[in-house]
Amino acid sequence: MKLQNIRTTTAVGALVIAALVSASPAHAQSQPAAQTLSASASDSAAVPVAYTPPAAKTTLRQKVNTLITKLTPERIKRDIEYRKAFALFPDFCKHWERDLQDRQTNNLSKLEFVPREGFQTATYTGYGKIAACESHQSKDGYSIGKITYEEYTFYLSGKSEDEARHAVPKTINDLRTTEIFRWDKDKWFY
Numbered sequence: 001m002k003l004q005n006i007r008t009t010t011a012v013g014a015l016v017i018a019a020l021v022s023a024s025p026a027h028a029q030s031q032p033a034a035q036t037l038s039a040s041a042s043d044s045a046a047v048p049v050a051y052t053p054p055a056a057k058t059t060l061r062q063k064v065n066t067l068i069t070k071l072t073p074e075r076i077k078r079d080i081e082y083r084k085a086f087a088l089f090p091d092f093c094k095h096w097e098r099d100l101q102d103r104q105t106n107n108l109s110k111l112e113f114v115p116r117e118g119f120q121t122a123t124y125t126g127y128g129k130i131a132a133c134e135s136h137q138s139k140d141g142y143s144i145g146k147i148t149y150e151e152y153t154f155y156l157s158g159k160s161e162d163e164a165r166h167a168v169p170k171t172i173n174d175l176r177t178t179e180i181f182r183w184d185k186d187k188w189f190y
Contacts, residue, residue, distance in 0.1 A: 078141030085143035085183040086135050092181070092188045093133035093147055100127035100149065111156070113164060119157045120164045123172070126152045131176075143183035151175045 107124040114121055128150035135145040153173035158164030181188050 075141050078137070078143075081183060082137045082141065082143045084186070085145070085188070089135040089145050089188065090133060092145065093130050096147055096179075096190075097130045097149070103127065111165070113161050116157075119159060120161045121155065121157045122164060123153055123155050124169075126154050126169070128152065132178075145181035145183070145188055146178060147181070148176065148178045151177045 104124075104126045107126070111122040111124060130147055130149050132146065132148035135143060138144055152171050152175075154169035155172045156164045156167050156169055158167045179190065181190050183189070
């Protein structure tokens with residue numbers, strides 16, 4: 001284990017030195033200029049041929065700290081975890097959609113009818129298809145999944161419970177739902 005830590009530390013150190021060398025002023029002067037100017041005979045003003053807008057000034061220390069942050073063993077582990085989580089999230093979304101449909105079937109099996117103005121009425125919650133299934137990595141490298149779907153409240157009505165059960169449900173509420181999931185211990189959690 002110690003040998004692995006020494007190798008990791010050595011690799012990070014080598015990358016930091018490489019970053020320092022490439023960011024040094026002497027190295028920057030040997031690089032070609034990003035802006036090239038030319039003048040034509042018909043135009044007396046210099047016209048930029050290729051122009052790169054100046055980037056926000058970052059110090060060498062900020063560059064090194066950013067590089068070190070991206071190369072820590074913990075971050076590298078999270079990047080590897082994310083690749084696996086990303087690959088498995090579409091299957092998780094399909095499973096979640098089946099769970100929603102099972103929940104809707106369960107809701108239908110447990111209808112509670114209430115007499116209202118001579119009719120038997122009931123409401124239940126139903127679910128639409130998954131509208132969005134996306135995963136991304138947080139700034140700190142954690143895997144995050146997001147599923148979006150429609151959640152409906154349906155209303156049933158009939159002269160008897162049997163007639164109400166077979167009636168066409170009316171949508172009385174439609175709610176766009178987004179659920180957030182996290183990746184932990186090699187699986188998606190909710």
